[in-house]
Amino acid sequence: MAHLLHIDSSAVFEGSVSRELAGAFRRAWSEAHPDGTVSHRDLGATAVPHLDEAGIVSQFLPAEVQSAEQRKAGALRDELVEELLAADALVISAPMYNWNIPSTLKAWIDQVLVAGRTLAFGDAKPLAGRPATLLLSFGGGYTPGAPQAPRNHVEPYLQTVFKDELEMDLVVISAQLTLAGKVPGMEDLVDLAQKSRSDALAAAEERARKAAGALA
Ligand SMILES: Cc1cc2nc3c(=O)[nH]c(=O)nc-3n(C[C@H](O)[C@H](O)[C@H](O)COP(=O)(O)O)c2cc1C
Numbered sequence: 001m002a003h004l005l006h007i008d009s010s011a012v013f014e015g016s017v018s019r020e021l022a023g024a025f026r027r028a029w030s031e032a033h034p035d036g037t038v039s040h041r042d043l044g045a046t047a048v049p050h051l052d053e054a055g056i057v058s059q060f061l062p063a064e065v066q067s068a069e070q071r072k073a074g075a076l077r078d079e080l081v082e083e084l085l086a087a088d089a090l091v092i093s094a095p096m097y098n099w100n101i102p103s104t105l106k107a108w109i110d111q112v113l114v115a116g117r118t119l120a121f122g123d124a125k126p127l128a129g130r131p132a133t134l135l136l137s138f139g140g141g142y143t144p145g146a147p148q149a150p151r152n153h154v155e156p157y158l159q160t161v162f163k164d165e166l167e168m169d170l171v172v173i174s175a176q177l178t179l180a181g182k183v184p185g186m187e188d189l190v191d192l193a194q195k196s197r198s199d200a201l202a203a204a205e206e207r208a209r210k211a212a213g214a215l216a
Pocket of ligand 1: 096178
């Protein structure tokens with residue numbers, strides 16, 4: 001029985017494209033895996049705290065010499081790390097905010113990347129090979145070759161974390177041009193945006209079926 005960890009990070013609930021992609025993924029996952037279990041962490045609804053000094057120090061000090069504040073911060077990191085390690089598969093939905101990921105998602109990543117637990121010191125890579133799926137939404141167009149593509153700091157960063165460092169089996173699916181029809185100057189891009197969104201929805205379902213099938 002496989003366990004999925006589902007993370008959402010859009011601050012918007014009504015009409016969120018990244019949440020819509022995650023919904024499509026979840027439905028296809030659950031159909032393929034009716035006995036599977038899912039944990040859902042909604043960073044848009046409930047952000048995790050920024051990593052602070054107590055949280056950093058807690059990873060290096062023996063429990064018996066930690067202050068109450070360090071123990072509390074360490075316990076939160078433990079909870080988030082355990083939640084990630086318990087997942088056979090990971091799906092994260094995220095919008096582009098100011099050319100990067102939402103700060104809520106960055107805060108979660110800062111909390112869960114712990115050397116010797118999720119990040120390897122030596123050869124041991126606890127999450128290596130597990131399927132990770134990123135479902136991204138971009139207001140503009142950032143596909144390779146697009147004029148704005150060099151300003152996409154979302155994908156290179158997330159690739160560094162989940163593919164290069166954690167060595168997860170990463171697939172990235174994105175809906176582009178989601179602001180077409182909403183902001184002036186993008187009127188001609190509405191059809192392209194609709195196609196990008198429907199392609200992304202189909203790709204999210206397909207990926208969910210494949211990842212679930214591989215874990216069945
Ligand atoms: C605070 C904020 C910052 C944004 N910054 C960018 C940006 O830098 N580039 C871009 O293409 N779109 C930007 N957008 C548009 C979002 O990426 C787009 O609306 C996306 O669909 C939001 O995801 P959601 O639909 O899942 O909420 C921004 C939106 C917000 C609310």
